[in-house]
Amino acid sequence: QEHRTALDKRNRQAYYRMVHADRLLPCKLEDANKAIDQFMINKKANMDPATNARWVAKKFNMELIHLPMLAIPLFRIPDTKDASGLPASQQATVGAAILLACSAAGDLQATLQILNAVYYSSNGYNIPLAAKIARYYSPNDINNCKKTLQKLAEGEDGKAGATGDANAMTLHGKFLELEGKTQEARYFYDKAVEKYDLKVHRGYPHPMALPWLTPWMAFVSLERSQPEPSHAKIKQALEFGALKADDPLAYYQLATLQQEKTPTWLAYMNKAAASGHVEAMYTLGKFYISVGEQPSSYLKANFEKAFNFMMYRKDGGPSHLGIEWLRAAGLGGHREALDELA
Structure with a gap:
């Protein structure tokens, strides 16, 4: 020993x-x-x-x-x-x-690391590290952490004020959803968006920490699960996540709400792909290859400014760019992208 x-x-x-x-x-x-x-x-x-x-x-x-x-x-x-x-x-x-x-x-980051591990490992997320961490904690440990999480979410004023930390509110809302308390979860998601800190703090959370859930995506997921989801509210939440918080997942989801293959769709999809969203990379790859095959049809659709820089590239123009995006997606583990490149 x-x-x-x-x-x-x-x-x-x-x-x-x-x-x-x-x-x-x-x-x-x-x-x-x-x-x-x-x-x-x-x-x-x-x-x-x-x-x-x-x-x-x-x-x-x-x-x-x-x-x-x-x-x-x-x-x-x-x-x-x-x-x-x-x-x-x-x-x-x-x-x-x-x-x-x-x-x-009462530390926030420690509580989120433990309970994110519990949440991810028990709700179908393929994150091996989460499963590794979660197995070190007993049901009693987890319950105690959830009590701390609730205090961090509610803040000094309790649930009525929900003046706590936005990240704690989001994860607390997720556990409320699992208990079937969707209205309470929605309340915390709304409050979390209001209080969300848009500043980037170097080294916090620790880059090796499990990813923290975002309130706008939590809200979108909950809203989409409703019998009659509000598309306006979903779009509003995604616009906050994309345009204010610069979240690649929100950009991708927002792109899917646009008319496909339009300049706005392309701008959002580009933002998502450039930030590492693998599905967005694959989508752009397919798109640019189709542009290379039929450039005139896209130039007639208000894409002149977007495509002007690539039409005269010596390396193959849009088609080459499409292949590069497919390669990036393939490196990210995207199966269809690898099949396209085979």
Whole structure:
């Protein structure tokens, strides 16, 4: 066991060194392992989890919000080849304990990391990391995290005011939906859109964290599930997500609401594809190939400005651009794109 502990510590230090190089470590590099070790010492001494999280953060000159940034990378540290014959690595176990303690202390990111893992792994999302994280938590742990989430969503004024964090409101709404409380969920989605922080904060949430659900897409999903969905409300929510929050998924969904193969449709689809939406890449690939085959029909449809730059390219024009988009989609795992390129 001592050999395993030493190996974990060595691997963790090497991994933290890479994280530190990307300026994503919330403390001095030499303090990262010390903070982990101190947390585990306190845990073995049966210190209250929330107290432990606050105490360790303070000791190493961090805020509570920084401690989950040490825990989140632990789930991604690969074991080394010389680990054969040793007990299993404890990296993820340690990370899970730190996240749970931070959630008990009221930290948003830790709570979302745990409950996003629970939500994704139990609702059909193909995110292996979510399943890996979720299995470390008991039903009692999850219930306690949900209580913290509710407090973070409701804020100081309680549900009537819903003055809490927009990201907490969104995930809380998702769990309310699972309980059949769709009206309450809608209320929190509406409030979350109102309070959503459009600023980009470098390193927060941690880039290795599970993706945070967005309130506009949560609202759209709920609205579309209704017997008579409001297309106007769906469009309004998607416009917020796309035009204000620059969300590629919202851009793609908004594009699908436009008349196909029009300049507005193309602008939205381009935004989605450029931000990494694989289906949008595939759609653009097919579109530009069709433009290359029949350019005159598109030039008559108000696409002159959009296509002017490519019609005289020496590399093949629209058709070549279409192939490039198909390749990008294929690299993203899009099966139909790979078939088109075969």
